[in-house]
Amino acid sequence: MSQVALQLGIVVGYLLLALGVGLLAYRLTDRTAEDFYLASRTFGTVVLLFTTFATLLSAFTFFGGPNLAYASGPEWILVMGVMDGILFAILWYVIGYKQWLIGKRRGYVTLPEMLGDRFGSSALRGLVAVISLFWLFPYVMLQQMGAGTALAGLTGGSLPYWAGAALVTAFMIVYVVLAGMRGIAWTDTIQGAFMLLATWAAALWVLDAVGGAGAATAAVAESNPEFLSLGGGVYSPAWMISQAVSIAFGVAMFPQVNQRFFTAGSKKVFKRTFALWPILVVLLFVPAFLLGTWAAGLGVEVPAGENVLPILLNEYAPGWFAALVIAGAMAAMMSSSDSMLLSGSSYFTRDLYRPFVSPDASERREDLLGRIGVVAFATASFVASLYRPGGLVQIGSTAFGGFAQLALPVLVALYWRRTTRAGMLAGVLGSQLVYAPWVLLSTRTLSEALAALPLVGEALAGVLPTAVAEFSLFAGAYFGWGISLYCMLLGLILTVGVSALTVADGERAVAFDVAGAD
Amino acid sequence: MTSSIERIGWGIAFLLLAALGIPWFLWGSDRVVAGLPVWIWWHVGWMVLTAAVFWLFARRSWGLWIESDAAVGDAEASAAGATAADDRRGDRP
Numbered sequence: 066m067s068q069v070a071l072q073l074g075i076v077v078g079y080l081l082l083a084l085g086v087g088l089l090a091y092r093l094t095d096r097t098a099e100d101f102y103l104a105s106r107t108f109g110t111v112v113l114l115f116t117t118f119a120t121l122l123s124a125f126t127f128f129g130g131p132n133l134a135y136a137s138g139p140e141w142i143l144v145m146g147v148m149d150g151i152l153f154a155i156l157w158y159v160i161g162y163k164q165w166l167i168g169k170r171r172g173y174v175t176l177p178e179m180l181g182d183r184f185g186s187s188a189l190r191g192l193v194a195v196i197s198l199f200w201l202f203p204y205v206m207l208q209q210m211g212a213g214t215a216l217a218g219l220t221g222g223s224l225p226y227w228a229g230a231a232l233v234t235a236f237m238i239v240y241v242v243l244a245g246m247r248g249i250a251w252t253d254t255i256q257g258a259f260m261l262l263a264t265w266a267a268a269l270w271v272l273d274a275v276g277g278a279g280a281a282t283a284a285v286a287e288s289n290p291e292f293l294s295l296g297g298g299v300y301s302p303a304w305m306i307s308q309a310v311s312i313a314f315g316v317a318m319f320p321q322v323n324q325r326f327f328t329a330g331s332k333k334v335f336k337r338t339f340a341l342w343p344i345l346v347v348l349l350f351v352p353a354f355l356l357g358t359w360a361a362g363l364g365v366e367v368p369a370g371e372n373v374l375p376i377l378l379n380e381y382a383p384g385w386f387a388a389l390v391i392a393g394a395m396a397a398m399m400s401s402s403d404s405m406l407l408s409g410s411s412y413f414t415r416d417l418y419r420p421f422v423s424p425d426a427s428e429r430r431e432d433l434l435g436r437i438g439v440v441a442f443a444t445a446s447f448v449a450s451l452y453r454p455g456g457l458v459q460i461g462s463t464a465f466g467g468f469a470q471l472a473l474p475v476l477v478a479l480y481w482r483r484t485t486r487a488g489m490l491a492g493v494l495g496s497q498l499v500y501a502p503w504v505l506l507s508t509r510t511l512s513e514a515l516a517a518l519p520l521v522g523e524a525l526a527g528v529l530p531t532a533v534a535e536f537s538l539f540a541g542a543y544f545g546w547g548i549s550l551y552c553m554l555l556g557l558i559l560t561v562g563v564s565a566l567t568v569a570d571g572e573r574a575v576a577f578d579v580a581g582a583d
Numbered sequence: 584m585t586s587s588i589e590r591i592g593w594g595i596a597f598l599l600l601a602a603l604g605i606p607w608f609l610w611g612s613d614r615v616v617a618g619l620p621v622w623i624w625w626h627v628g629w630m631v632l633t634a635a636v637f638w639l640f641a642r643r644s645w646g647l648w649i650e651s652d653a654a655v656g657d658a659e660a661s662a663a664g665a666t667a668a669d670d671r672r673g674d675r676p
Contacts, residue, residue, distance in 0.1 A: 143626050147604035150630050154637060155597050163649050278618030286615070294613035295606070295622040305605060336641035343630040343637065351627060355619075480648075579650055 068384055072219050075392035080236055083252045083396075087240050090248030098431040102174050102411045104247040107330045110337040115257030116250035117325050117338075118345060119397065120404040121149075121316060126260060126349060127394035128372040131357030135365075135373040138292035139358040140300040142350055144309050150346035152313035154339055160317050160472070161326035162335050163479050166579040168327040175408075176323050176471075177416040180478060183576040184486040187420045192490065193471065194416035196497055197320050200468055201409050202446055203461030208402040209234060209450040215395050227451055233399055234447040241403045241410075241443075242436045246328065249403055256393070256400055261349055263390050267374075268352035270382040275363060285362030292358055303545030311549040314472035315465035320408035321401075410438035456505065463504040466549030470496040473557040481564070482574045488564025496556030503548055506539040593640060593647055600633045 094100050108116070133141050164179065173179040177197070181190025209230045216229030224232075241249065275281050282293070291297050316322055329335050353374075360367075360377040367373045374394075378387035414434045419426055426434065449457055460467075474492035478484045541548055606625040614621045640647075 139620070139623065142623060143605045146626055146630055147601060151601045151604050151633055154633075155601065159648070166649070279615075282615055282618050282620070286613075290613065293615060293620045294611050295620070296610050302605075302607065302610075332645070336645055340634050340638035340641055343634040347627055347630040351623065355623075 068388060069220060071385060072388040072392050075388055076216075076219075076395060079392060079396040082255070083240060083400075084243075086251045086255070087244030087248040090244045090251060094245055094247060096432050097428045098411075098415065098435055099172070099174060099428075100247075101245040101432050101435050102324065102407065102415075103328045104245070104250065106169060106328055108250060108325075108328045108334065109330055110334050110341075112250050112254050113325065113329055113334055114338045114341055114345065116253035116404075117322060118349075119253035119257040119260065120321050120325070120401055121319075126264070126353050127374055127390065127397065130350065130354050131360070131374045131377075132367075132372055134354040134357030135361050135367065137298050137300065138289070139354050140295065140305065142354045144305050145350045145354070146343070146346055147305075148309040148313045149316070149350075150343035152309060153316055154342035156313060156317040156472075157326075157342065158335070158339055160476060160479065162339075163577075163579065164323070164326040165329050165335065167577055170579070171576060174324075174327065175411055175415050176318070176320070176475070177412060180475070180489065181416070181420070183478065183573055184484075184489055185571045185573060186486045186490075189486060189489055189493070190416050190420060192493060194412045196471065196493065197318075197412055197468070198409060199501075200460065200464040201320055201405055201412075202442075203449075203457040204464045205402055205405050205409065205442070206446040206450045206457055207461040208398055208405070209447055210453060212395060212398050212402075213450065215398070219391070219395075230447060230450050233402075234443050237399060237403045237406060238440055238443050241406050241439045246407060249400070249407060250328075253400055253404070256397060259393055260397065261345075263393055264349055264353045264356075266386065267378055267382060267390060268356055270386065271356060271359065271377065274381040275359075281359040281362060283362075285358055288362050288364065292361065301545055304542070304547070307542065307545075307547030307550055311469045311547055311553070312465045314553065315467070315469035315549075318468040318471040318475070319405075319464075320412055321404040324408045324411065406439055406443055409442050410435055413442065414438045459505060460501075466504065466547070466552075467497070467500060469549055470500050470552055470556050473553050474560040477557065477560045477564070479577060481561075482577075483564055483569070484560065484574075485564045485567045485569050486572055487567040488560045488562075491563040492556045492560030495559040496552045499555060500549060500552040503539050503552070504541070589644060590647060593644055596636060596640075600629075600636060604629055604633070 095105065097105075099105055130141060130145070164173075164176075167173065167179060171179070171182065173182070175194075177190045177193040180193055181187055212233040213226045213230030216224055216232065217226045220229075244252075272278055272281060275284070285292055296302070329338075356377060357373050360373050363377070363381075365373060365377050365380065367376055375387060375391050378390055414431060414437075418434060418438070419431065471493060474489055474496075477492070478489060543551070604626065606622050606629075609622040609625060612621060616624055
């Protein structure tokens with residue numbers, strides 16, 4: 066069988082398997098929103114761990130991560146470990162466990178709902194939902210673009226980009242509408258296990274072919290000695306910390322991850338997953354990213370726009386295995402998007418449609434609305450993916466920082482009873498209003514900005530001293546620290562400061578109390 | 584059940600775990616041990632240690648900062664807070 070037919074066969078096989086799992090899950094569901102979105106809060110340790118893991122990191126593990134390690138060295142392993150294995154695990158407890166306790170007591174399904182109820186404010190509820198959808202929508206679009214490109218590449222262009230994206234979108238709609246959270250989590254679990262196995266198999270295959278880790282690393286020492294010394298190139302301490310902190314906090318506020326905090330079946334599930342995070346992260350990322358670094362030492366050539374891992378595997382592993390990993394990575398891309406689709410739809414129906422359009426919809430009706438929301442969300446992002454608008458692409462690629470802005474106000478609200486509605490609105494809105502325009506206008510220097518002014522701009526720019534003229538007005542980082550960290554700090558100061566200056570009025574701090582929880 | 588030593592101690596422990604996941608003291612080192620840069624070995628070991636500490640926390644102090652620290656503010660909460668305080672007293676030798 067040819068490589069292409071084999072890869073397509075594996076992709077189709079995966080889709081059918083996922084659909085089977087979805088159907089199985091459909092038979093088990095109650096027709097309520099809580100079941101559709103949260104699988105009625107019943108997940109066990111393995112399912113919760115892997116569904117969160119696969120949802121988040123799938124495509125990056127096989128493509129983006131190894132590419133980065135190939136181009137700049139393996140230090141991203143450390144960033145990833147601190148980010149997902151330690152910081153996110155701590156947030157898993159500090160934010161996730163508390164949210165779970167509160168959500169179980171009060172029946173919350175989404176983060177905006179929880180905040181809106183606690184602060185007696187549908188404005189806050191709507192605001193957090195709108196902000197989340199603002200960052201999520203382009204991010205889903207990026208996944209559809211990725212899947213369309215990958216399918217077009219896989220079939221050598223015989224399946225055009227738009228058809229690839231349409232196929233994936235149609236599949237996701239059917240699947241998510243049928244399966245809901247339970248089905249998605251089950252396929253994620255299969256996929257997470259597959260990813261671990263595939264990564265280790267790939268590493269062992271390559272190492273076997275080149276004579277072990279010692280030889281592979283020695284080759285890197287020859288070709289790119291700077292890769293083996295810690296730091297250098299893009300890797301500065303401030304940059305590594307900025308990335309780890311901003312992404313870890315962003316991850317915790319991504320709707321599809323945050324919503325999973327509500328799905329745990331018991332306290333024991335939380336305890337176990339908490340301790341397993343660092344282990345899982347090391348097991349997956351150390352071999353995956355080292356493969357990218359070793360590829361540099363082995364002289365693997367990567368054409369622009371392609372990914373290093375498939376090329377490396379094509380050279381050092383059997384063809385069917387390379388096909389399996391590529392197909393798995395694409396399937397992984399889809400599984401991330403379906404979780405986002407489901408959670409995005411829940412924010413839309415539960416936090417925008419229901420409170421602002423139809424307040425007295427029944428449970429049953431909300432379940433139906435949720436499924437319609439999935440179709441609407443996926444179709445809209447598909448249409449957007451056909452035009453690939455530059456602005457949306459930029460929003461999608463800065464989404465982690467955008468979500469990170471929500472984390473500190475939420476943390477303050479969870480732990481400080483004196484937090485007020487005004488404080489929350491100020492912190493949430495203030496940080497977004499600085500961060501979003503900033504990253505969209507990034508990289509303009511002062512003289513470029515001045516030159517845009519009519520009449521005098523050009524002349525003004527000409528007389529500025531060079532150092533001043535080249536000052537980046539909207540840089541991605543200042544003194545090495547990412548802009549997202551500055552905005553997070555601003556959000557924190559606004560939330561605490563405005564809360565301290567205002568008095569609670571009609572709010573229900575008691576909604577977040579968990580003392581005496583069962 | 585929880586003392587302030589426990590509350591602060593675990594906080595410091597978590598901070599240390601996060602702070603030293605990247606071995607800053609090996610910055611610039613390119614020593615290779617058993618086929619991998621020594622700083623990757625440090626990281627792997629550190630993550631295993633982190634998991635062990637997390638496991639210990641889950642066994643001994645789970646609920647710290649969250650369940651045992653009922654904030655006292657309004658009527659409904661102060662009842663719960665008093666119960667928590669009584670529990671604490673009861674546990675002292």
